[in-house]
Amino acid sequence: MQQNINKLLQSYLKRGAPYKAFKASSQSRQWVEGVEGYPLALTLNLYNQLIEGRLWVIAPTEEASRELAKDLDSALIPYTYLPSSGKLLYSPWQGSEREYAQLKALAALSESKRRIVVTHLRAFVSPLISKESxxxxxxxxxxxxxxxxxxxxxxxxxxxxxxxxxxxxxxxxxxxxxxxxxxxxxxxxxxxxxxxxxxxxxxxxxxxxxxxxxxxxxxxxxxxxxxxxTLVTASIEPYLNSGDYIFFQGKERLEVSYNSLMVEAKSLYRGAFLEDRSATKPDKLLFDYPSFYEKWEASTVLLDVRGQQSGALSYSLDGPRSYFGNFTMFKESLSQYLENGYQVFIYAGSELQKSRLENMLSQFPQVVIFEEAISSGFQIIEEKLVVICNHEIFGRRKEVVKTLHKVQTSPLDSFVDLEEGDYVVHVNYGVGRFIKIDRITMSAKERDYIKIVYADEEYLFVPIEQANLIQRYVGGEGTAPRLDKLGGQGWENKKARARKAAEELAGRLITLYAKRKSSQGYPFPKDTDWQLEFEASFSFEETEDQLNCIEDVKQDMESPTVMDRLICGDVGYGKTEIAFRAAFKAVMAGKQVAFLAPTTILAEQHYSTLIERLGHFPVEAAVISRMVPRKEQ
Missing domain, CATH: 3.30.2060.10 (Penicillin-binding protein 1b domain)
Structure with a gap:
C-alpha cells in the first residue's frame, strides 16, 4: 500500500519545476523551497537516479539528519549514514562505538561510487581518520x-x-x-x-x-x-569525488551551525595548545565549509523560509497540522477531508499503534494506515493528498526506550557510590571487601580493575568490563559478613543452602496459590474504545517486555480468578504506565482505583503524570497525602 503514496508523490515531484531544472542541468546550483520530510527523501531518490556520483545531504544538526534517515528508511531507500565521532574537538582517538560506526560509514563510502550519503555539519567539518589510515x-x-x-x-x-x-x-x-x-x-x-x-x-x-x-x-x-x-586525521575532502552532488539542507541553519562549531573549536584550542604547542589552529582543524559551499556548483540549496532567494524554485507542499491529543477534533477533520475528496494516509509508527488506530478509526475505511514512522506529515492541496503522523494526532512524539534486549543492565552499574571497605559479592567467588578501582599496566596496555580483598588478605582484580559479575552486599544491619576464601568451599556451601531454602519457599507458594486459584474474583470487561485511545496517547514506544506485562495484566483482570501479579523492572522502563492502564481499565468498568505510592513526593509525581495522561477523558483523579488538608481528603 505504501507504494501507492510513493507513486503519487514521485509523480507530483517529477512534474515540479525543481526536478525539471535539475534534469536539464545537474551540474549547476539550484535553490529550492517548500520540500522537507518524507517528500524530501523521495526527492533525493529521484535525483540520485540521474547522477553518476554520490548524493550527499548535509543537515544542520544531528537531529535533522536522523529525521531524514528515518524518512529514507520508511521509503525503503538505501543510504549510508555518516555520524559524528561523538567526542570533543582536539580529543584523541578513544575507540568508542560511535567512532567505529563512523569508520564503518567511511569504509562504505570508499567502496561505493553511487550512493545517498546522509550526514550533519559537525560530522562533515570535523577531523576524520584519513583514507590512508x-x-x-x-x-x-x-x-x-x-x-x-x-x-x-x-x-x-x-x-x-x-x-x-x-x-x-x-x-x-x-x-x-x-x-x-x-x-x-x-x-x-x-x-x-x-x-x-x-x-x-x-x-x-x-x-x-x-x-x-x-x-x-x-x-x-x-x-x-x-x-x-599511527593514526592520521584529515578532512572530509579526500572522501569527496568530483562527480558527487550536494544537498545543503537549510542555508542559514548550516551557517549558524558552522559558526557555533568554530566558537567551540576556539574555546577548546587554548587547552590543547597548553598541552601541545603544535596543536592545530581552529581554522585549520575544521574543514573550510564556507569556501566549500561557494565553490561546489553541483548542488541544491534547500531554503529555510520561502522568499529568501529570488528565482528560487518551489513545491506547493504544506506543513503538518497538530491535533494536540483532541481525538474528537481529529475525527471531525478526517470527515471534512474525506467529504472534500482527499486521500488520507496515516503513519502510526509501530504495528501496535497501527492496530489501535484501525480500531479507533473503524468508521473511516477509506483512511490508509501504515505502521512505519516518518518525521512529519504534509498535504498537497492540488493533489488532494493528506499525510498525518501519529505524534501530530496525539500531540507528542513517540520516544523509543532502549529495551533490555539492546542494553544489558548490570547489577552494579557504577562504583561511584561505593567506598573503600564496602562489602560486595562476586558471582563466582562470594563475599569480599571493595578496596578501590586500580589502573594497572599489563601487556603494555593500561586498564581499570576492581580490587577486592578476600579472607587471608588475598586479592582479586576484576576487569572493569566484568562489573556485571559484582553486586553490593545486602545483609543484616549491624553485623559484618564473613569474607569468603578464594578457592574455598564456603561460597559454594552458601549457594547450596540458598537453593534448598528457595525450594522450601517454592513448596509453600504452590500451596498458597492452589488456594488462591480456587477463589472467585471479579472479571473485568474487554477493552473499550476509550481504553485504546488512552493507550495510544502514550508518548513512548512500548518495549516488548512492557507489552507482554500489559497483556498479562489485562488477561488477569478479565479472568474470574483473583489477580495477584508482581511487575518488576528497572527505573524508567514503564512500570507506572502498566499500572495506569490497569487503573483506567478498572474505571471503565465503573470501579474506583486506589494507586498507592511509597512516598509523598512520588504520590505527587504520579498524580501529575496521571492528570496529564487522562487529558480530556471524563475521569476524576485526586491525591491524598499529608500535604493535603484533612477536610479535602
Missing amino acids: LGTSQMRIKVGDPFNPYKVAEELTHAGYFRSPSTSMRGEFSIHGEVIDFFLHDEPYPVRLYGDWDKIERITYFDTFRQETVKNLTHFSYTILGSKE
Missing part, C-alpha cells in the same frame, strides 16, 4: 583462509582489545584452542572463528549469553585501528 585498518577473512589465532590476537591487542577468559562485551577477545572469539565495537554480535588445523573452517555470529550461533558467515570484513600514534 582507514585503508591499512580494514581486514577481510573468509572460510578457507589460513587460520592463525595468535596473529588475530596480536592485531586485536595492538588495537586496544582485551583478552579475557570469555568474550561477553565489546572490546574483548578470547582463544579456546582452535576457536577464537572477538567482539568488535561496531558489530551487533561477537564473531567466532573455528579452525581446522591451518584453515578457517567456519565463521559465525554468536549470542554471548546462550553461546548459540546466531548466523553463519562465509566471509567477514572489519575495521580495527592500531595504536594512537
Whole structure:
C-alpha cells in the first residue's frame, strides 16, 4: 500500500519545476523551497537516479539528519549514514562505538561510487581518520583462509582489545584452542572463528549469553585501528569525488551551525595548545565549509523560509497540522477531508499503534494506515493528498526506550557510590571487601580493575568490563559478613543452602496459590474504545517486555480468578504506565482505583503524570497525602 503514496508523490515531484531544472542541468546550483520530510527523501531518490556520483545531504544538526534517515528508511531507500565521532574537538582517538560506526560509514563510502550519503555539519567539518589510515585498518577473512589465532590476537591487542577468559562485551577477545572469539565495537554480535588445523573452517555470529550461533558467515570484513600514534586525521575532502552532488539542507541553519562549531573549536584550542604547542589552529582543524559551499556548483540549496532567494524554485507542499491529543477534533477533520475528496494516509509508527488506530478509526475505511514512522506529515492541496503522523494526532512524539534486549543492565552499574571497605559479592567467588578501582599496566596496555580483598588478605582484580559479575552486599544491619576464601568451599556451601531454602519457599507458594486459584474474583470487561485511545496517547514506544506485562495484566483482570501479579523492572522502563492502564481499565468498568505510592513526593509525581495522561477523558483523579488538608481528603 505504501507504494501507492510513493507513486503519487514521485509523480507530483517529477512534474515540479525543481526536478525539471535539475534534469536539464545537474551540474549547476539550484535553490529550492517548500520540500522537507518524507517528500524530501523521495526527492533525493529521484535525483540520485540521474547522477553518476554520490548524493550527499548535509543537515544542520544531528537531529535533522536522523529525521531524514528515518524518512529514507520508511521509503525503503538505501543510504549510508555518516555520524559524528561523538567526542570533543582536539580529543584523541578513544575507540568508542560511535567512532567505529563512523569508520564503518567511511569504509562504505570508499567502496561505493553511487550512493545517498546522509550526514550533519559537525560530522562533515570535523577531523576524520584519513583514507590512508582507514585503508591499512580494514581486514577481510573468509572460510578457507589460513587460520592463525595468535596473529588475530596480536592485531586485536595492538588495537586496544582485551583478552579475557570469555568474550561477553565489546572490546574483548578470547582463544579456546582452535576457536577464537572477538567482539568488535561496531558489530551487533561477537564473531567466532573455528579452525581446522591451518584453515578457517567456519565463521559465525554468536549470542554471548546462550553461546548459540546466531548466523553463519562465509566471509567477514572489519575495521580495527592500531595504536594512537599511527593514526592520521584529515578532512572530509579526500572522501569527496568530483562527480558527487550536494544537498545543503537549510542555508542559514548550516551557517549558524558552522559558526557555533568554530566558537567551540576556539574555546577548546587554548587547552590543547597548553598541552601541545603544535596543536592545530581552529581554522585549520575544521574543514573550510564556507569556501566549500561557494565553490561546489553541483548542488541544491534547500531554503529555510520561502522568499529568501529570488528565482528560487518551489513545491506547493504544506506543513503538518497538530491535533494536540483532541481525538474528537481529529475525527471531525478526517470527515471534512474525506467529504472534500482527499486521500488520507496515516503513519502510526509501530504495528501496535497501527492496530489501535484501525480500531479507533473503524468508521473511516477509506483512511490508509501504515505502521512505519516518518518525521512529519504534509498535504498537497492540488493533489488532494493528506499525510498525518501519529505524534501530530496525539500531540507528542513517540520516544523509543532502549529495551533490555539492546542494553544489558548490570547489577552494579557504577562504583561511584561505593567506598573503600564496602562489602560486595562476586558471582563466582562470594563475599569480599571493595578496596578501590586500580589502573594497572599489563601487556603494555593500561586498564581499570576492581580490587577486592578476600579472607587471608588475598586479592582479586576484576576487569572493569566484568562489573556485571559484582553486586553490593545486602545483609543484616549491624553485623559484618564473613569474607569468603578464594578457592574455598564456603561460597559454594552458601549457594547450596540458598537453593534448598528457595525450594522450601517454592513448596509453600504452590500451596498458597492452589488456594488462591480456587477463589472467585471479579472479571473485568474487554477493552473499550476509550481504553485504546488512552493507550495510544502514550508518548513512548512500548518495549516488548512492557507489552507482554500489559497483556498479562489485562488477561488477569478479565479472568474470574483473583489477580495477584508482581511487575518488576528497572527505573524508567514503564512500570507506572502498566499500572495506569490497569487503573483506567478498572474505571471503565465503573470501579474506583486506589494507586498507592511509597512516598509523598512520588504520590505527587504520579498524580501529575496521571492528570496529564487522562487529558480530556471524563475521569476524576485526586491525591491524598499529608500535604493535603484533612477536610479535602
